[in-house]
Amino acid sequence: MEKYLDIFKNSYQGYFNYLLDEITRFHWENYFYGLIIVSLIVWGLELAFPWRRNQKIFRKDFWLDTFYMFFNFFLLNLIVLIFLSNASEQIFNDLLGTVHIYLKDFQLVNLNSLPFGLGLLIFFLVSDFVQWNTHRLLHRVPFLWNFHKLHHSVKEMGFAAHLRYHWMEPVVYKSILYIPLAIIGGFEVEQVAIVHFFALTVGHLNHANLGWDYGFLKYIFNNPKMHIWHHAKDLPAHTKYGVNYGLTLSIWDYLFGTNHVPYSGRDIELGFDGDEQFPKGFFNQEVYPLSKTKK
Template identity: 70%
Template sequence: MEKYIDIISKSYSGYWNYLKYELIDVYHWDNFFYGLIVISLLVWALEIIFPWRKNQSIFRKDFWLDTFYMFFNFFLLNLIVLIALSNTTAEFFNDILSVFGWHVNSLQVFDVDELPRWSGLLILFLISDFVQWNTHRLLHRVPLLWNFHKVHHSIKEMGFAGHLRYHWMEPVVYKSILYIPIAIIGGFDAQDVAIIYFFTIAIGHLNHANLGWNYGALKYVLNNPKMHIWHHAKELPKHTKYGMNYGITLSIWDYLFNTDYIPSDGRDIELGFEDDEEFPKTFIKQSIYPIKTRK
């Protein structure tokens, strides 16, 4: 137990020092904090210049709530929960494997250092996105997980910041399920992660933006605003009660597994879920909603 307490303590101090470094050192290209700000401002500018729903305000409904979620979930949540949880989970998992004489490295199938860099990045990206696509489906199908995911689907007007509006339990679920698949691959460094991070953040922001884009033929590969808005539709199609268009960054999984659904131009459809009028409107109440609901 003392070992785990020490890991948690070092995780907090280490991440706090890292966060201070991110805020101070503006000039390194893989700065996650300022990278998020730059991407957000660029996509917001596109919303302002090319609005799909022209009657939607620039400061749309819940704009500031979603902006708070964006920074809380990507930076403060890591400080409060995820870094310590990830490190202790990894150590606990290693301890379990050691009972059988294994180590997490023994799960490693191959090392991407042995491959060209572009192919290693592609493998990491494809595996991560496919696992997250399946996890996203679970969030819709498992009642307990759906109660957490309702926070994201309580968005009533789409905008770039809605991308990172989610309950703090969601990344716990995503990271826990993603841990083993990523453990079988080795050789990634921080810059590899940064490249994928900036790409997925940009696509995710665009998916939720007030833009009427589908990228032409690339719509069968990349998730896009015209596809993703149907994922947020309040009225679900008759052939599915769990939703559709689960793509995170890629749309190809939905087309491969027949979960795609774009019946028409979804510009003015109502967003949300059944009885969302009763869903809490503030960050604190939305955070405790799943606990109260379970009781």
């Protein structure tokens, strides 16, 4: 128990110091100012090249989504995720240790031993593919779908909708991603930062009020014209669990047959069945899945 108390203390103290450093000191892998810069650039593109021209600059729930951006990107880590992540890692390693199994025994490759570009590509592909499968689970498992509904409660798309999600989602994503990343191991903070900012930018663009599909690159990268259909309220019966699950890459959807872009989705209705009863405020949205679990 003392070990976990130390993890709790060190997690909060370490992340608080990290967050303070992010805000007060600018450096190239700075996540705080990186989020602001990427958001301002993509918002500027929305204003310069709006796909839905009748959509207001400050669209429906713009400020709520902006709050979610900073809450989920920074405060959520401070409140729960850092300790939960560190504690889960320790518990997992302790359980394996009881049978004398260690993750390093399963490491297939050390990315540091590979040329930088190749190691970075493997890290990116593994991360994105695992997250694509996790995203499918969020739609197919009713318990997880109740959490994911928050992201699909967006009624007007804009860049900030990218980070409107329930705090439980990163717990699920990070838990499932932990073992695959441990198996490939060896990635450095610089690699994580590069992949993270690239995924952040593509994710912002996917949710932006932009009518882009990137031409032939649409078969590789997720894009606004494809992702709008992921948020469509009405879909064919055979796609009842959703379509276009890609986060950064669209290639997984084309490879596994979950792609669906029948026509321009510029003016389609967004949401899900019953979203009229979904809570509107932050607190009620956060506790919604718990209220559904009790029923």
